[in-house]
Amino acid sequence: MGEIKQLDDTMPAHLSVLLIAPGKYGKTTALSTLPRPLLVGDADGGIGSLKKKGLIKSEGIFVYDIKSYKDGQDFIDNAWKQGPDGKPFASVAFDTFSWFMNNIVKSEILAMTRREKMERNDWGLYLERGLYIMNHAHKLARNPDGCHVVLACHESDKGGSEDEAGKLGPAVSGQLFDILPGMPDFVAFLKIRATGKFDPTTKRPIARRVFQLAADLRTPAGARADVPDEMEPDFSKLWERVMKVAA
Numbered sequence: 001m002g003e004i005k006q007l008d009d010t011m012p013a014h015l016s017v018l019l020i021a022p023g024k025y026g027k028t029t030a031l032s033t034l035p036r037p038l039l040v041g042d043a044d045g046g047i048g049s050l051k052k053k054g055l056i057k058s059e060g061i062f063v064y065d066i067k068s069y070k071d072g073q074d075f076i077d078n079a080w081k082q083g084p085d086g087k088p089f090a091s092v093a094f095d096t097f098s099w100f101m102n103n104i105v106k107s108e109i110l111a112m113t114r115r116e117k118m119e120r121n122d123w124g125l126y127l128e129r130g131l132y133i134m135n136h137a138h139k140l141a142r143n144p145d146g147c148h149v150v151l152a153c154h155e156s157d158k159g160g161s162e163d164e165a166g167k168l169g170p171a172v173s174g175q176l177f178d179i180l181p182g183m184p185d186f187v188a189f190l191k192i193r194a195t196g197k198f199d200p201t202t203k204r205p206i207a208r209r210v211f212q213l214a215a216d217l218r219t220p221a222g223a224r225a226d227v228p229d230e231m232e233p234d235f236s237k238l239w240e241r242v243m244k245v246a247a
Contacts, residue, residue: 011225012185015091015148015239016141018134020155020170021190026209026233027096027152029056030190033234034091034148036060037083041075041092043067044099062089069105069129076136080147091148091235092140097133098153098171105129106173123174130176134183141185150235153180155189168219185224188213190233209233 015034021027028046032038036059040047043066064079066072075094083089094100109122118126133151140146153170158177168189169177181187189212197206212221214229226245231238 011242011245012142013144014141014146015150015186015235015242016138016184017148017150017186017188017235018170018181018184019150019152019188019190020168021152022155025190025192027190030209030211030233030235031093031095031150031152032056032061033236034093034150035236035239036091037062037089038091038093039064039075039079039083039089041066041072041079041094043072043094043104044096046095066094066100067104069108072100072104072133073136076133076140076149080140088145089147091150093149094133094137094151096153097151098156100133101126101130101172101176126173127175127179130172131179134180138183138185148235148239151184166218181220181222186213186238187220187222188233188238189219189221191230193230211238 019027019030031040038060039062041064047063062083064071064075066075072094075092080092081088105126106118109125110116110118113119113122115122137149137151141149153172155168156171156177157166157168159166170180172180191210191212192207193210195206195208198204199206210230211233212219212230213223213227215221225242227238227241231241
């Protein structure tokens with residue numbers, strides 16, 4: 001029988017985040033702001049963007065190449081324990097989960113069934129495998145002995161009918177598009193906002209990147225904590241804010 005407890009303001013032990021953004025918006029750079037040592041599960045080769053000179057300091061960032069579903073399982077279930085000096089990593093980031101589902105998991109399912117196109121049962125296995133990774137990632141973040149976990153996804157626009165707004169979400173297929181945002185404690189959409197200012201030298205408009213943490217008509221962002229609707233795209237600062245509110 002489960003335990004009955006009074007509802008209180010106790011916060012989760014770590015960040016459990018689904019990060020969503022279009023390509024080239026800076027998802028991988030945002031992931032680098034997680035508390036270190038950080039282990040990045042590199043499914044699409046995007047970690048290479050951090051090698052640009054002066055972009056970030058690479059100290060404390062480690063990489064795990066994900067080339068199969070089994071790699072994805074091992075990354076979220078075991079690799080986080082294997083940090084420097086035999087201690088667990090402070091954070092892990094899946095970059096990108098949408099690429100993993102659409103280009104690794106889907107390809108493996110088609111190879112296994114020897115089909116060119118996914119059929120109904122295949123999509124059930126696709127959903128099962130996606131939910132396994134997200135569920136275990138969320139449990140890892142909720143574990144006091146676990147670590148911060150972020151799954152990054154490209155953004156997809158599911159257009160609505162003529163009389164209803166479309167919906168933005170993770171670029172994954174089928175039911176996973178709607179289910180995934182409801183699982184973690186935070187759903188952060190990385191956005192680029194105009195500031196109304198111009199660079200005095202180039203005369204180009206100055207923009208700023210933000211985490212959108214509150215839902216709007218099309219965007220199912222959200223936070224199970226008292227945080228601003230928008231804030232600087234820095235996961236360490238987001239966690240500091242969560243902990244400050246909890247205190």
